[in-house]
Amino acid sequence: DADVTQTPRNRITKTGKRIMLECSQTKGHDRMYWYRQDPGLGLRLIYYSFDVKDINKGEISDGYSVSRQAQAKFSLSLESAIPNQTALYFCATSVDRGYGYTFGSGTRLTVV
Amino acid sequence: AQTVTQSQPEMSVQEAETVTLSCTYDTSESDYYLFWYKQPPSRQMILVIRQEAYKQQNATENRFSVNFQKAAKSFSLKISDSQLGDAAMYFCAYRGNNDMRFGAGTRLTVKP
Numbered sequence: 001d002a003d004v005t006q007t008p009r010n011r012i013t014k015t016g017k018r019i020m021l022e023c024s025q026t027k028g029h030d031r032m033y034w035y036r037q038d039p040g041l042g043l044r045l046i047y048y049s050f051d052v053k054d055i056n057k058g059e060i061s062d063g064y065s066v067s068r069q070a071q072a073k074f075s076l077s078l079e080s081a082i083p084n085q086t087a088l089y090f091c092a093t094s095v096d097r098g099y100g101y102t103f104g105s106g107t108r109l110t111v112v
Numbered sequence: 113a114q115t116v117t118q119s120q121p122e123m124s125v126q127e128a129e130t131v132t133l134s135c136t137y138d139t140s141e142s143d144y145y146l147f148w149y150k151q152p153p154s155r156q157m158i159l160v161i162r163q164e165a166y167k168q169q170n171a172t173e174n175r176f177s178v179n180f181q182k183a184a185k186s187f188s189l190k191i192s193d194s195q196l197g198d199a200a201m202y203f204c205a206y207r208g209n210n211d212m213r214f215g216a217g218t219r220l221t222v223k224p
Contacts, residue, residue: 033211033212035214040121040216040217041216042116042118042203042214042215042216042217043203043214044214045211045212045213048210048211056210058211059113088155090157092157092212097145097207097208097209097210098145098164098207099145099162100147100149100159100162100205101157101159101212103156103157105154105155105156106155106156106157108155
């Protein structure tokens with residue numbers, strides 16, 4: 001099994017719908033992150049969490065919310081999806097800032 | 113805020129040749145880490161190499177090496193003996209106190 005699992009792998013949804021992207025990890029890492037990837041923009045941080053009671057906004061949090069249900073689970077929600085939220089979404093974990101991230105395999109979200 | 117710039121949207125290299133991907137960053141922090149990630153068509157993010165800013169010695173991982181110029185805030189990736197499997201998007205990333213910031217990426221094509 002993958003260390004960081006994202007579900008679903010691909011999703012098409014309609015404008016205005018609520019959608020949740022899920023992330024679970026078996027690494028035992030406290031730090032978890034959500035990024036979105038857009039062509040020509042790289043990866044941009046949406047939210048991050050250093051433990052269950054700690055949630056922080058990233059540079060592009062508008063239109064998104066998150067929930068850290070447990071150390072191993074970190075979900076991203078789009079309350080009312082819009083077409084410009086079409087992107088590839090990555091969940092990542094890390095043990096410490098000196099180390100790289102362990103990434104999930106991504107969720108490709110299309111909002112029509 | 114820290115920014116990471118990759119000035120080459122696309123690069124190509126002949127198989128077995130050497131290619132260098134450029135990256136510059138802007139920061140006022142003195143303690144940080146730098147990374148290169150590879151993203152093949154499978155879209156999985158794979159850590160290629162990591163550099164600690166307080167170390168002057170350039171990191172090396174097999175055919176991959178970096179040229180870290182701290183004063184110039186430059187962190188280039190050199191791929192030697194390029195292989196077809198090196199074809200991918202490459203992202204430069206900076207990590208300071210909290211999250212990781214990514215450049216826009218360089219798409220590397222390897223010609224047989």
